[in-house]
Amino acid sequence: MEQEQATATMTVLLEQAERLRQGQDSERSEELLDLIVFRLGEECYALPVEAVRGVIGKSEITPLPGTPRHLLGLTNMRGEILSVIDFKPLLGIGAAQGLPPYLVVARLGEHSVALAADSCPELLELPASCLQPMATRAAGSPHLRGQLHHEGGLVFLLELGSLLEH
Secondary structure, three states: HHHHHHHHHHHHHHHHHHHHHHHHHHHHOOOOEEEEEEEEOOEEEEHHHHHHEEEEOOOEEEEOOOOOOOOEEEEOOOOOOEEEEOOOHHHHHHHOOOOOOEEEEEEEEOOOEEEEOOOOOEEEEEEEOOEEEOOOOOOOHHHHHHHEEEOOEEEEEHHHHHHHHO
């Protein structure tokens, strides 16, 4: 009797372990978004990790006369000259005041650009299913791919390709 009960208990435990394993496998199989998140003004924005080459702290920016408001100038990163882009005017949230504290260096086609950021970028990993179409004030903006809810706020996913149009 005791042997039968032990066998039944072992069978139940093995079945539970298998169900848990299958649940973990399905969680792992869900596509994850690896994002670099930073602030522009009071809002959070993100880029896919694979699009980011690095982050620069305060850097000298050489202004270029006669350029659009979103082009802050040029900077040098280890001998490579990069255009410094401020997404704020493109998103309608006002231009940068002074030098940005951080530059996020991102790939744009065959080139790289430095994007002005108001906070130190952080790494964030979320399920791809969290990405939603734009439903806020910037709906329809060519500069945004979508939005994600994170820690009670919104994170907007930037579309770098839209810079080629400006």
